[in-house]
Each structure stands twice: as C-alpha cells, then as structure tokens.
Amino acid sequence: MFEVLSVGFALLVFPGFGFLFVCALAFHWIDRRVAARLQGRVGPPWFQPLADLVKLMAKEDVLPIGAHQAACAVLPMASLAAVLTAALYIPVGRYPLRAFEGDLIVVFFLLSVPALAYFLAGWMSGSVFSIVGGNRSLLQYFSYEVPFLMALVGPAILSGSWSISAIAAWQSHTVWMALVQPVGFVLALVGLIGKLKRSPFDIPKAESEISAGPLTEFSGRKLALWQLSLQIKTVVGIFLLVNIFLGGSAAGMAPFPGLHVELLEAVFFGVKAVLILLVLSVVGVLYARLRIDQLVSLGWQVLAPLALVQILAVVWIGVG
Amino acid sequence: MSRITIPIGPQHPALKEPISFLLTVEGERIVESALRIGYVHRGLERIFQDRNYVQNVHVVERVCGICSHVHTTTYCQGVEALLGLEVPPRALYIRTLLCEMERIHSHLLWLGVLAEHIGFTTLFMYTWRDREIVLDVMEELSGGRVAHAVNIIGGVRIDLDRDHAHSILARLDELERQIEVFVRIVQHERTFQARTRGVGHLSAEQVRRYCVVGPVARASGVDVDLRRDAPYAVYDRLKFRAIIAQEGDVWARTMVRSMETIESLEMCRQLLTELPEGPLAVRAPRRVPPGEVVSRCEAPRGELVYYIRSDGSDRPARVKVRTPTLTTLMTLPDQLRDVNTADVPTVLSGVDLCIACADR
Numbered sequence: 001m002f003e004v005l006s007v008g009f010a011l012l013v014f015p016g017f018g019f020l021f022v023c024a025l026a027f028h029w030i031d032r033r034v035a036a037r038l039q040g041r042v043g044p045p046w047f048q049p050l051a052d053l054v055k056l057m058a059k060e061d062v063l064p065i066g067a068h069q070a071a072c073a074v075l076p077m078a079s080l081a082a083v084l085t086a087a088l089y090i091p092v093g094r095y096p097l098r099a100f101e102g103d104l105i106v107v108f109f110l111l112s113v114p115a116l117a118y119f120l121a122g123w124m125s126g127s128v129f130s131i132v133g134g135n136r137s138l139l140q141y142f143s144y145e146v147p148f149l150m151a152l153v154g155p156a157i158l159s160g161s162w163s164i165s166a167i168a169a170w171q172s173h174t175v176w177m178a179l180v181q182p183v184g185f186v187l188a189l190v191g192l193i194g195k196l197k198r199s200p201f202d203i204p205k206a207e208s209e210i211s212a213g214p215l216t217e218f219s220g221r222k223l224a225l226w227q228l229s230l231q232i233k234t235v236v237g238i239f240l241l242v243n244i245f246l247g248g249s250a251a252g253m254a255p256f257p258g259l260h261v262e263l264l265e266a267v268f269f270g271v272k273a274v275l276i277l278l279v280l281s282v283v284g285v286l287y288a289r290l291r292i293d294q295l296v297s298l299g300w301q302v303l304a305p306l307a308l309v310q311i312l313a314v315v316w317i318g319v320g
Numbered sequence: 321m322s323r324i325t326i327p328i329g330p331q332h333p334a335l336k337e338p339i340s341f342l343l344t345v346e347g348e349r350i351v352e353s354a355l356r357i358g359y360v361h362r363g364l365e366r367i368f369q370d371r372n373y374v375q376n377v378h379v380v381e382r383v384c385g386i387c388s389h390v391h392t393t394t395y396c397q398g399v400e401a402l403l404g405l406e407v408p409p410r411a412l413y414i415r416t417l418l419c420e421m422e423r424i425h426s427h428l429l430w431l432g433v434l435a436e437h438i439g440f441t442t443l444f445m446y447t448w449r450d451r452e453i454v455l456d457v458m459e460e461l462s463g464g465r466v467a468h469a470v471n472i473i474g475g476v477r478i479d480l481d482r483d484h485a486h487s488i489l490a491r492l493d494e495l496e497r498q499i500e501v502f503v504r505i506v507q508h509e510r511t512f513q514a515r516t517r518g519v520g521h522l523s524a525e526q527v528r529r530y531c532v533v534g535p536v537a538r539a540s541g542v543d544v545d546l547r548r549d550a551p552y553a554v555y556d557r558l559k560f561r562a563i564i565a566q567e568g569d570v571w572a573r574t575m576v577r578s579m580e581t582i583e584s585l586e587m588c589r590q591l592l593t594e595l596p597e598g599p600l601a602v603r604a605p606r607r608v609p610p611g612e613v614v615s616r617c618e619a620p621r622g623e624l625v626y627y628i629r630s631d632g633s634d635r636p637a638r639v640k641v642r643t644p645t646l647t648t649l650m651t652l653p654d655q656l657r658d659v660n661t662a663d664v665p666t667v668l669s670g671v672d673l674c675i676a677c678a679d680r
Contacts, residue, residue, distance in 0.1 A: 039445035128326050132661060135347070199439060200511055208334040208437040208665040210326075288511040289439025291662045292348065 015092040017084060024231035025049040027238070027277055034281040049231070053224050061220030066126035072218070075117045075124070076225035082113030083233045090239045091165045091248055092269065099165040104156055107164065107240065108149060111195065114233055115141045118204070121226075122214030133213025136292050137204035140194060143299030144201070148191025150307035154184040154314045155244050164240065168248030178245040184310045185245045187303055189279065192237045194295070196230070198280060200287035201295060238276045246272045323351065326661065330359050334437055334665040337675035341652075341668075345661055353656040357649065360679040368639040373399055373473060373608060376636065381467050383641060384677040386426050389418045390619040392471040395639075397552060398615030398628045399473050402608050409554070410598040411475035416553040417591045418458065418470050419617070420584040424495070425454045426620035427535075427577040427584075430672045431502060434574065437665035438515040443505060450498040457488050475601025485592045496585050503578045506571070516571040520655045520667040523568055530650045534622020536671050539576040540568035546618035557594075558587050570670035577672075606634045619644055621672050643677040 010016055028049040036043025063072055089103040115137065122134020155177040156162050159170035171177060178185040194201045205213035212218075215226055242248060249265040290298070323344050330338035338359035344352040364383055368376050380395040381388045393415055400407055428451040435443035455465045462468035462478050470476050480488075506512060522532065527540045537544050545562035547555040563579040565572035612629040622644030631637040648671040655667050 035441075039442050040449050041445060128324055131324065132326065132345075132348075199441070202439060203662070206439060206662065208439070209662050211333055285442045287440070288435070288443075288509070288515050290511060290514065291660060293660065294514055 011088075015087070019092070020084065020087055020232050020235055021228070023235045024228065025053075027235055027274075028231045030274065030277060031234075031281045031284075034278060035285050038282065038285045053228065056219075056224035056227070057221055059220040061222060063219075063222075064126050064217055067217060068124040068126075071124045072121065072222060075121045076218075076222050076229060079114040079117040080225055080229035080232070082110045082117075083229050083236055086110035087232070087236045087239070089164060090236060091168055091243055092239060099163055101166075102162045104152060104162045104164050104167070104244075108152065111233065111237065111240075112141070112145065114229055115145075115195070118214050121218070122204075125214070125217040127217045129210040129212070129216045130214045132210050133204045133216070136210075137197070137214060139292050140197070140201065140203055140295060143296045144191045144194025144303070147187050147299060147303035147307045148195065150304065150311055151184040151187040151191060152244060154181045154307075154310050157311070157314050164243050165248075168243040171247035172249075176245065176247045181245075181310055181314065183306055184314075185241075187307050187310070188241055188245060189276070189283075190303060192241060193280060193283060194299075196234050196237060196280075199284040200289050202289055203292050203295060206289055234277075234280075235273075238273050238280075241276055242269060242272045246276075322346075328664060328668075334668065336433065337673070339673065339675045341656075341664075343656070343661070343664065348661045350656055350659055350661060350664070353653055355649065355652055357675065358679055360676050362680060364680045365639055365641065368636055370635070372606065372634040373604075373636065374606070376639070377471060377473065378469065381469060383680055384643075384674055385466060386429060386674060387422055387619045387621070387624075387677070388467050389415075389422045389470060390617050390624060391641075392469075393419060393553070394615045394617040394619075394624050394626045395628070396471045396473050397617070398613045398626050399608060400604075401613045401615065402611050402628065402630055403473070403604055405474050405602055405604060407475055408599045408602060409596045411600050412553045413591050413595050414476045414478065414480070414600075415471060416555065416558075417588060418461070418468060419553070420587045420591070421454050421458050423584045423620045424581050424588075425451055425458070427581045428454070428499075430577060430620075430669070431574065434516075434570070434666070434669045435512075437669045438512070440509075440512060440515075443502070443512075446498070447502060450495060453491050453495045453498075457491060460484070472601060472604075474604040475599070477601070479600055480595075485595065489589060489592055492585050492588055496582060499578065499581050499585070503575075503582070506574050506578055513571060515663075515666060516569065516574060516670075517567075518569050518571075519659065519663045520570045520573075520670040521568050522651055522655065526651065526654065527568075530647055532622075532647045532651060534619070534644045535563075535573055535576045535580065536648055536651075537622065538563060539565045539572040541566045544623070546616055546623050550616060552617060554591070558590055560587050570666055573670050573672075607632065608634070608636075621645060621674055621677075622647070641677075641680060643674065643680075645672075645674045645678040648673065649678060 012018055029046055033043040063069060086107045088098050089107050119134045119138045122130040122137065155167050158180065159167045161167055197204055215223060218226060249269040323346055326343045326345055328343060329335050329340040340356040342354040343350050364379060367379055371379060377392055377396065380391050383391045428447045432444040432447035435447065458468060459465045461480060462470050470478050522540050524541045527537045527542045533544060541564060543562060543564055548562055560583050563576045563583060565576050608630040610630055610632040615626045617624050624644060625642040627640040628636055629638040656664065659667060
C-alpha cells in the first residue's frame, strides 16, 4: 500500500507532473519577465502563465474542415506524455525516479517525440501555414539534433556511463563537465535553443511569416496542452543540461556544518537551472531570427564539425 | 516538388494594413506572386470634391495615419499657390519642423516593423520606445500624436516659445544618442545583416524604370530628394545632405533611413534655433480662382504629389493624390521573384508600404 502511494506521489507530485507543472509555469514567467526587462518593458505578473493556461482550457476548441480530428487530439497528448516520461530519468536533487545504464539515449529520443508530433500536427491540421511550419520544423530538427546528441556524447564517454544520474554523480567527485568540455556545453545550449524553438531559432513558428506555424489551427484545450508540453520540455531540457554539464545537484563543495545537505543540494540545483534559463532568455533577446537555410548551414558547417572535434578531443586526451 | 499557394493577407500578422499577396511556393522558394490592393479604399478623392477647401484640410490629414502632416502641407501649399498667398516665414519654419519630426517618427516606426518581421523583437521594442520622444514633442506642439491639424491654408495654427524650443532641443539630443545605438546595431549585428543583406534587391536601372522615389530609390544609388532638388517651405535655407547608398537591398534601405533620421534631427535643430519672429498665418479667401496646380513634397516614403484643379468656387473640381507607395508597389512582383518565403515580410517591410495612402 505504502509502495503504491509513494510511487503515485512520485509520479504525480514530486518530482513528477505537479513539480514539473509548477516549474514550467515559473520558468515561463521568469523567461518572459527577464526578456521584458531587457527590452525596456515591464513584463507580465507572476500568475500570467497560469492565467493563460486556464483561459485556453476554457476556450472553444475548433479545428478546420480537412484537419485530421483524431490525430490532432492525440498529438499534443503524445508530446506531453513523452516529455513527462523523459523527466522520470532526469535526477532532480540527489536521486532520479528511475535510472538504468543507457537512459541518456532513451531521454534523448523521448525528447525528440514532441518535435515529431509538432511536425505531424503541421501536416494534419489542414492549413498552408502549418504545412510550411511543419516542413521547417523537420529541417530544423535535422540541423540541431545531431550536434546536440554529439555534445551529450562527450560527457558520457568521459564518465564512462550512458546513465544521466551516473554522469551527474561522476562530476560530484571530480569536476563539472562544462569546465572540461566548454565547447560541448555551448553546443548543447545552442542545440537546446533549437530543440525548444526559442529565438533566434523560432523558425517553424515565425509569426510574421507563417502565423503560428504548425500550431496555427489549434485552439482551446489542444493549444493549452501544446503550450504546456513545450514549457515542460523547456524545464526538462534545462534539467538535463544541469545534470550532464553542471554537476547536477552537487554543490561542488563540502556542505556547511549544521545545514541540511539535501536542502542545500536542491537550492544549488535550482540556481544552476535558473542560470541556464537566464542564458536562454538573454540569447533570445540578442538576435534576429535566422532563416531556415541559414540554420541548416550553421548546424552542419559549424556546430556538427565542432561537436566532432570535441568528441575526438575527449577520446584522445580525456580517456586515452 | 509540389506547389502550394500561401495567402499573405488581407489579414496576416506581418501586415499592419490590409493588402493581399498570393504566393505560389515550391518548398521555400517563391515562383509566382500576385498582388491585390484596394482593401482600404475610402473614396477620399471624391469626398474632396464635396467639401470646401478649408474642410478638405481635415480630410487630407486622414489620407495617411503616419505621414498625415506632409499630406496637409502638400495640399495647403497647392491651394496657397492657386490663391497666390505669401505664407509668413515663421509658419513655414513650423511646417518644416513638423515635417522633419514626422520623418523621424515614420522612419523609427519603420525600423521597428522591419525588426519585428525578422524576429528581432528587442530592436522593435527599443525603436518604438524611443519614437515616443518625438511623438511627445509633436503632441505638446499640436495636441495630436499622429493627426496634428497644424496646417491651415495660409499658415499654421500652432506656435511655440523660446523655452519650449529649448526643451525640445534637449530631448532631440537624447533621441540622437538612441538612434546612434540603432545605427550601430544595423551596422554590426550579424543576424540582422544575415536577414537583410541581398534581400529585396533593386538595381538603379529598375528604380528608374518603375519611377521609384524616396529612401528606396536613394538606397539603390539614385540621387533624388525633393527637399534639395525642388525646395519647398524653408528647405532652401537649411543645410543638409541627401543620404545615398549603393547596395539596393533592405540593409541599404535601413542604413539610408537611419542616417536620414539623424539628418532630420540636425534639421530640426536648425529650424528651432533659427525660428524667425512674425505672424503665423495670413487670411485666405474662401473662393479660389480657376486654375490648376501640382504641389510636391518629400514625404517620409518619397515624393508625394497633389494635383488640384479649381473652377472658381469654394470647392476643388478635382484633387488627385499620387503617393510614393504606388511606385514601390509596382516593384514588388520583381522583388518577390525567387526569394525565400521567410524573406517575404522583410521584402514587404523593406519598401515601407503605406497602404492606406496608396488606396485612399
């Protein structure tokens, strides 16, 4: 009985859905607020992301004639489910909910499911804007995904494990991966920006060109689920980078006497996650949106070769 | 590869005013484009014939929501020529001052729209924030941010004293510092250049063939500026240079417009410091002697032409408006051929369409 309750608590409250939901709204608010301050605006109040979500949930849900009704209902749920499943293997604080050797690859592919669902949503919702947006999202997927995976391979090789929690644990008694593999860290950040379709890589949903891209025809509950899944994906992506490159929950120092160690670790984990979020916000404010062909050449001519160099450097120097 | 047709407009996030493009694309390349205008046609030229000359000043002001003052200036200038009125110099100075402020506000607005279209939200927010400085000044002077109602036939309706001029001068300095920041961004920001260089190219030959005017022509190396070529108001007494660029793409247009904004600030300073004393207006008779006149001004988007014919009554027999946007609309099918779909908003905003002006 206690077993069931504890698993249920872990899945639904912490570190499962409830925790991720709150984090997603909080991160979304911080992101919008920081961007607004940098742009000389005030920005929304703290409850704005929640209010937006509630409002969308209450709105009418319509799809145009010609859209695949069933697919359009399933796709946002599939996207959300994949992101939530990926979160199970990413340690928040000291221990992950689940961990096994190779979960890094599983998480990587689970985080790709939303991109596929997004593309399919574009093809099946029956609008020219969403078809063009879907095409773009797939092209974008092929340009950031390879450098992103290659950037994650470096830490895995160095720590000798394909498990996220093992990589995080390895760093807690050596050094942060971001310090040993700075190039890989930057590439992973760039890849994450591409994965999250954030500015300057918000190409599939460039509103001045193709309205909202694949999500143009979505409204009401379905749109709310899409937005929630993208916001939770932001959180999961950031947590993944914290674990792989910034030493996870390890504070990187001996705990202060008298302080609760786990509390301290939670605080450090939160600080690192918010720092990455701030980097994403600032990058989003600094640049103009790239064109899809420019992103593809950036991905294959700059990011992928750099990632390869990083891996070779790790293999020759780090391991050899 | 299969072709699909993307409708841009009449309602679209990239458009601030209704106009319609049907773009046939193969993948991301545009192979064909069809343009349709007329969504904001309000029959203004017919309305002019039903109102008397004084009432028409207010109708003319509403042709355009951005460059309203230059429209009334061109119209009043034409009617004054028909009447043979000598407009007092102080009135001409104030008219010119508002014209240049309007150019600053129009160019900053345009830079913001372009920035938003290429996904550079920060530049958009900054330009529109700092544009408020000049809008505030215009509101203090006239009572209106966009529709100023400054011109009357025979002069102007507003005045400013020395203290006010000083306070405006101080704020113009602040604005100039901000605009210099924008110029640096345009010159050095690599993503901005990646999205604007080589996009929407027009050669000097094309510009001449389509009779393109204003900053778009100047950005293609065609040296036309009515303020220097056919000075009206007090432009013959001002020191300024026409800004020319050779590249002919959206980036060159951005540079031309940004540098023009700085030049306009300098002209505002000259106008405010040299403002002569004297009356603000002369009295104009209601009836206008028969005749016809062509009045031209350099609007923010280029040469604006008003043709006015009078039959001796208190109403014009015909008023014809030729706005600079008309000339740039003609170039769009050329500019949109073989470009990437992502560049469509850049091309459209690059020429700075004022659709309400063009449709009237």
